[in-house]
Amino acid sequence: MKNSKRRTTSAPAHASPNPADFGTWLTGRLEALDYNLSGPRSGGRTAFADDSGLSPSTVTRLLRGEMPTDTRLLRTLAEAIRVPYPEVLVRAGVLTPDELASVQRPVTEHQITPEQAADELGITDPAERKVFVNMTRTLSRTTPNEGEQQLAD
Incomplete structure (x- = not known):
């Protein structure tokens, strides 16, 4: 799914507002997990696709930085790369760090005694x-x- 419906709010610098940043980050994670991504025929992409349950074309798109918005795909990715799901949501630009914090630690309008x-x-x-x-x-x-x-x- 293309990112045509992606929010237009600007994300802080440590989120991945730039699709290339997401691809670079994911490449680093896969290489840290010993997937060889050194060349188009190195086998790392296919091996990761097999191990994660994602299709090879999806893995290629993710590594190119084509930002996914399907949260089920992002959950599968998070599990496969052993990164907390909320971090992947921020890295993919689905949530900003501030939005994530507000969900994790909601502030009530009034405190009760x-x-x-x-x-x-x-x-x-x-x-x-x-x-x-x-x-x-x-x-x-x-x-x-x-x-x-x-x-x-």
Whole structure:
């Protein structure tokens, strides 16, 4: 699918607003994964097509920097090159880094208080409510370090 419906918003420099940048980036990723792309008959494109499930013509178009907008194709590509899907969406110019950040960490128009959260959750027992409110306030003030986060997971 051609990129005729691509957004006209300008992307920050670390996105890939230039199709050639995407092709160059993808070439580097494939070479890092030991696909030989040194020549038209080196076999790397065909090997990657076989390994990824993408057609050889799709691989060629991607390496030329023909920007895909089909998110299913981009997901398949992300899995095949072992890069997080959101990064591929940004590199392909489907999302800007700012758009991705707003989806990953949405900002609510208003924050609710722990008391309002307790009301919403139906916590009415005074002792349970006090524990909930205190725990919520404590958690909202602290940021776990890496080790604590691993324990929480």
